[in-house]
Amino acid sequence: MAVSVPTSLAEAVSLLSGAPDSVVLAGGTDLMVEANSGHRQIASVIAIDRVPELRTWGVDVVRRNLWIGSGVPYSTVMQPGIASLVPALAQASRTVGSPQIRHVGTIGGNLGTCSPAGDTLPVLAALDARVHLASVSGERSVGFDEFMVGVKRTSRRPDELITGVTIPILNGWQGYSKVGVRNAMVIATASSCLAVDTDGRSVRIGLGSVGPVIIRCGEAEQWISGRVDWSELSVSNADVDEFGLRCGAAARPIDDHRSTAAYRRRAVEVLAARQLRRAFPNG
Ligand SMILES: Cc1cc2nc3c(=O)[nH]c(=O)nc-3n(C[C@H](O)[C@H](O)[C@H](O)COP(=O)(O)OP(=O)(O)OC[C@H]3O[C@@H](n4cnc5c(N)ncnc54)[C@H](O)[C@@H]3O)c2cc1C
Structure with missing residues (x-):
């Protein structure tokens, strides 16, 4: 060679x-x-x-x-x-x-x-x-x-x-989380990156392992960006939960050797809601 x-x-x-x-x-x-x-x-x-x-x-x-x-x-x-x-x-x-x-x-x-x-x-x-x-x-x-x-x-x-x-380079909270079968040396079963742009007053989210490509949840992003109280940097508990569900609905997961589609969808619902709450700790 x-x-x-x-x-x-x-x-x-x-x-x-x-x-x-x-x-x-x-x-x-x-x-x-x-x-x-x-x-x-x-x-x-x-x-x-x-x-x-x-x-x-x-x-x-x-x-x-x-x-x-x-x-x-x-x-x-x-x-x-x-x-x-x-x-x-x-x-x-x-x-x-x-x-x-x-x-x-x-x-x-x-x-x-x-x-x-x-x-x-x-x-x-x-x-x-x-x-x-x-x-x-x-x-x-x-x-x-x-x-x-x-x-x-x-x-x-x-x-x-x-x-x-x-x-x-954005001003605002950002974080990455992944779900796998153990804590280290693991390929993601589901993953999520949420990023806040406080200057542009927008929330963005990218989901991994729940579709053939990385999925941006455009509809959920737009919806939650309009629900955040940008002067207080706060969001209600109900909106956090709804955001998670909307992100899960955007996912296109499959069943494979690593997980089921249903588990993956639920995982990104939880990850998205959890990250949004971390980004805006005030309810
Ligand atoms: C034990 C183990 C654990 C791992 N865990 C993870 C993990 O947790 N998460 C994860 O995401 N990945 C994981 N990986 C996969 C791998 O480590 C990553 O994808 C890593 O980023 C690959 O980078 P590399 O430099 O080694 O790429 P290489 O293996 O050298 O290349 C990967 C591919 O990219 C192409 N390529 C590389 N650089 C260029 C370039 N500049 N231009 C064009 N093509 C290019 C190559 O031709 C090849 O097709 C793991 C791999 C192993 C072996």
């Missing part, structure tokens, strides 16, 4: 353009599992862990955006620098696998696999993140909702590298 190890972004996209059927290898925590189990035939690999441009992060203070390179590992996202700006992403990162997985597994790899159970994805959806892609033809960015198009399916073209994400 041919393995290339580019040391710059230009070299990486040039290699990918010359061989678009090559497989991109970041931390390898998804890819090597697939390769070792024989689920993926790999002819050639482009290993991107030595591309410095992909391993940076930074803040655009004018646009109030955070940039995170696709090669940034979870262990970095959990540090105060990023965690203080997008706490929900740090929370999601803390729930991924084990310390070893978090040390090498990357945001770009979570996006590359694009499983509905990927822990960072409900956060990227709820925060309206943009995914950046590069090829020899140039760069483009798409909203997360345009990037993830199905179960493990994305709008990335074969000759494109995911270079990173930009995430709006």
Whole structure:
């Protein structure tokens, strides 16, 4: 098997353009599992862990955006620098696998696999993140909702590298919660990220593992954003319960080896209501 190890972004996209059927290898925590189990035939690999441009992060203070390179590992996202700006992403990162997985597994790899159970994805959806892609033809960015198009399916073209994400920095509470069969080393049975934008007076929510893609609950978001008392930052108990039910109604869960559809729907009802109450502790 041919393995290339580019040391710059230009070299990486040039290699990918010359061989678009090559497989991109970041931390390898998804890819090597697939390769070792024989689920993926790999002819050639482009290993991107030595591309410095992909391993940076930074803040655009004018646009109030955070940039995170696709090669940034979870262990970095959990540090105060990023965690203080997008706490929900740090929370999601803390729930991924084990310390070893978090040390090498990357945001770009979570996006590359694009499983509905990927822990960072409900956060990227709820925060309206943009995914950046590069090829020899140039760069483009798409909203997360345009990037993830199905179960493990994305709008990335074969000759494109995911270079990173930009995430709006919001004022307001945000959090990520996941339900699984145990507390650690677990793939989500259901997950939820709720984010409040107090400046825009809106509540957003992204649900994971309850549909083929991450589900934004547009109707429930609009409804609850109109019910919150934004001057007191409070919401009634009845509205908290109703919000949970509306989010559950938006879910499109299935029965599979991890859970039943009914359990998943109930789980996101509870997660959504609980997160809303945490966001607005005053009833
Ligand atoms: C024991 C274990 C526990 C795990 N637990 C969790 C968990 O709790 N939650 C969770 O969400 N995931 C979990 N995972 C899955 C995995 O760790 C994550 O999805 C991780 O983010 C993958 O990142 P990576 O850098 O290792 O990607 P890789 O395995 O290197 O790549 C994954 C896919 O993305 C593509 N890719 C990677 N980077 C790019 C890029 N820059 N451009 C284009 N394509 C790219 C690859 O070609 C490949 O198809 C677990 C995996 C293991 C083995």
